[in-house]
Amino acid sequence: MPKESHEQKAARTARIIDALEEEIPEARIALDSTNDLELLVSVMLSAQTMDSLVNKVTPALFAKYRTAQAYADASEEELQQAISRIGLFRNKAKNLKAAMTIIVRDHGGQIPRTREALNELPGVGWKTAGVVAYHAFGTPAFPVDTHVGRLSRRLGLTSQEDPAKVEEDLQKLLPPERWGRAHQLIIWHGRRTCHAQRPQCDACVIEKECPRVGVTLSDLKSPASATKRAGRSRPAPKRRSAPSRKASPKRKRPTKAR
DSSP: OOOOOHHHHHHHHHHHHHHHHHHOTTOOOSSOOSSHHHHHHHHHHTTTSOHHHHHHHHHHHHHHOOSHHHHHHSOHHHHHHHTTTSTTHHHHHHHHHHHHHHHHHHHTTSOOOSHHHHHTSTTOOHHHHHHHHHHHHOOOOOOOOHHHHHHHHHTTSOOOOSHHHHHHHHHTTSOHHHHHHHHHHHHHHHHHTOOSSSOOGGGOTTGGGOOOTTOOTGGGSOHHHHHHHHHHHSOOOOOOOOOOOOOOOOOOOOOOOO
């Protein structure tokens, strides 16, 4: 793909997001929650953990701890037991109690509404703060997780590795009202089609907009086709059947004369 001006890259980014919106309009955050407190807890627990596992643990957790005060009053051991199925549960229980204690003390038990204030909570980084701020309060944010960073580089939208710098580049390409939705669409596309290894470029709706930065020919070969080719190149040798042997007749023992 030839070198682009900022205007050309912004126009291409808009076409990419439009195409993804048409392809996967059902894209939504995978974590289950019914309010901003539950959302914050779910996102905190999801670090280095599958969303599906978090969704299995949180129903009982949410039923037991309905307010920030309830989390703050609980002991770390109680919280550890409640989330013990989740990776890094000890550290997450510690952060959960500490964050809720600050929310009760400094914010009247209400979740802070700004990304900056959320970022100050223990266990809440800039990405987590952006996810909560956007999904809970509609605050414009373009959080960069593994999928967003990886696809943005593959699409040639940024060359940065640092998530904060990636977010800065992406924010320059779309208006603020599209940031949060673009974040969600890119995540779904990364999970469904544009995999880290062996991306499904032949089934990709934005293939024409993608320069495939960092993608090699071996990445595009599927394991099935590779196995098939390997099977054709070296046919299995035929086994020769062993010659059958005819059983020799049994000799009769001579009868002794009496």
